[in-house]
Amino acid sequence: MEQAAIQFDRVGKVYSGNPEPALSSVSFEVRSGEFFCIVGPSGCGKSTVLNIIAGLDRATSGTVVAPKNVAMVFQTGALFPWLTVYENVAIGLKVIKTSEKKVAEECLKYIAMAGLADLAGKYPHELSGGQRQRVGLARALAVNPQVLLLDEPFSALDTATTEELHKDLYKIWQQTKKTVVMVSHSIEEAVSLADRIMLMKAGRIEQIFNIALSYPRREQEAAFIRHVQEIRSMFFK
Amino acid sequence: MTQTSKHIHHFHRHMSISYPVSVRQRLYSLVLIPLVVLVLVLVIFRTFGSSLQSHPVQISLGYVLTALVLTFLRLGVAYFLSLVVCVPLAILISHSARAERILLPMFDIIQSVPVLAFFPVIILLFVHYGLYNGAAIFILFLAMLWNLVFSVVGGMRVIPQDVKSAAQIFHISGWQYVSRVLIPAVLPYLVTGSLLAFAQGWNVIIVAEVLHTYIPGGTMAQDLFGVGSLLVNASASGNQQLFIVTIVCMVAFIGLLNFFVWQKLLRYAERFKFE
Known part of the structure; x- marks a missing residue:
């Protein structure tokens, strides 16, 4: 069995002034070298998970095992x-x-x-x-991170640029063999890149999907569409 | 409106200053103001020329320029002191919600008190011990400080959360954070604040240099030599030529400063702004 790069064990997160927990008993593992994607509606806790892995936020309860050497690509670029x-x-x-x-x-x-x-x-x-x-x-x-975190990095880009970047990101992932955790609001984007997809809702894990498709993945393929529909049906359930 | 939103509004008011961007526009700003002053001077001379007394003492340009340099040095020292006090205050306010809750309303009150209200303190502290330059610099310091503090705090508040997170992830902390992130990020706001601070300083220069008016039994010997006192004393002694030459020199100097320093700094600071 492949070594786990990240482990969450019954992790909870409550923000002061908000009675609703941002995360409730979230448990999952990300395997070393895996491309792991988190999807879910706004406010489901996906960015909180990423921030806890990055060390930008702390879990209120549970155990988190994550390397210190992580790096993140932000939605806005966050360049100087x-x-x-x-x-x-x-x-x-x-x-x-x-x-x-x-x-x-x-x-x-x-x-x-x-x-x-x-x-x-x-x-x-x-x-x-x-x-x-x-x-x-x-x-x-x-900075040669052990884990590369991507926080909706392509959400503000046009379709053509996004597709081009998907291809290049896949190439880079293949070359560097990094563990990647990406948060996305697009199920299609997640299916086109990830080994596994974690669907979150209201601070909980709804389901983790294995995407056993070979690369390059094409949105027109029947298997691709099936995966998207399966996740979408759970997303809107 | 809450206290915080009031402050944000205050910052926006400070930050929304537009300035000439093209070379042509900047040339206009350099040429137009002295030109208007010169035209006004000529109109005054033509209209009231006969009634203007000419002073028996010959006007030396070097004399006026020396006064200008001395005034500018006082402004420079006051600006430097304001900067030294402003940066730690701004860092404290930006990094501690408690300090912000206590200090910002306090600053808002202090900055709304006219500089002249501090005169008893200034006279007690400085003039009493013969520190006339200290008194002038302290007045200028009080006039300049708040423009810098509010501008820099405003600049720190607009640093995007993602940029702060990026700094944390790449282990940019402590002095590295101050020098690599904080100072460059607030630079555009610091430049705007500095411009406003100098403008405020020029405004109170007469008050700062003509000290004898405020000292019980004071004499003109207690005034500091500079353009502020030169203007007041030229006017009081009826030396209109000296008065006009001083005004023209001062406006020309401020115009040149604007063209060669502030406009260039504002242009340079543009690329430090977050989109």
């Missing part, structure tokens, strides 16, 4: 507007005082991997939405 693409990607490495040579090597490698080789000297305001998300991805990969 005063830094160039290269400097944004380098910031995580510079803070941990890696040598200049190593910083340059790692950054250029991931900048190229994210398809940004010609844009290293540009500032975020000079980039398109898709390019900014690529910078966020390169910045996250540059």
Whole structure:
């Protein structure tokens, strides 16, 4: 059996001033090297799970086992507007005082991997939405995280850019063999990328689905449509 | 309206300043103001020329420029002190809800008190010990501080949560956070606040330099040499030429400062803004 990269055991989360728990007895595992996706309606607790894994939030009850070395790609990109693409990607490495040579090597490698080789000297305001998300991805990969967290990274992008980024993200995942946890509001996006999909509702796990489809996945395929319909029926139940 | 929303409104009022962006517009701002002043001066001379007395003492441009430099130095020192006090205060307010609850309403009250109300304190503390420059700088400091504090606190509040989370995830904390995230993020607001602070400083320069008016039994010897006192004393002694030359020099200097420093800084700070 593959080693678990993340373990949640009966995890609960209550925010002060809100009587409704954000998470109630949530238990699941993410296997090492797996592409794990969390879907669910707004306010179901999917971002809370991601924030707890990232260490941005603490569980009120239960046990969480997650590596400290994680990195996140944010919905808004969360880039530093005063830094160039290269400097944004380098910031995580510079803070941990890696040598200049190593910083340059790692950054250029991931900048190229994210398809940004010609844009290293540009500032975020000079980039398109898709390019900014690529910078966020390169910045996250540059610190060589054990787990890569993606918080609805493509939700603000147009369909063509999203599809292009799906392909590149899949390629990068194949190359780096990272454990990936992605939160998405799109069931189609989850089915096109994930090994397993966790559907959440009102702070609880509704069901975890195995997606045993080979890559590249096509939305027109019968098996793909079946998976989407199965999750959707539970989503709206 | 709640106290917090009042403050946010206050910040927006401070932040919504527009400024010339193109070179042409900036040239206009540099040329237009001194031009208007010059035209006014000429109109005054043509209309009231015969009734204007000419002062027996020759006006030296160097004399006026020295006064301008001394005034600017006082403003510079007051600005530096305001900055030194403002940054820790702003960091404290932004990072502690309790400090914010206590300090912000307090600052709001203090900043609404006219600078002149602090004169008894200033006279007691500084003038009593012969620290005339200290008194002037303290007045300027009080006039400048609040523009900086409210601007910087406003700037800290607009840092997106995602950016703060990114900093936390990439272990950017402590001094690294201050230097790599906080200072660059508030820079546009700091520049706007500084511009407003200097404008406020120029406004109170006469009050700050003409100290004898407020000292019981004071004499003009207690005034500080600078454009503020030069304007008041030129006017009091009927030296209109000196008065006009001082005004023109001051407006030209402020115009040049605006063109070569503030406009450039505002342009530079644009790329530090979050979208």
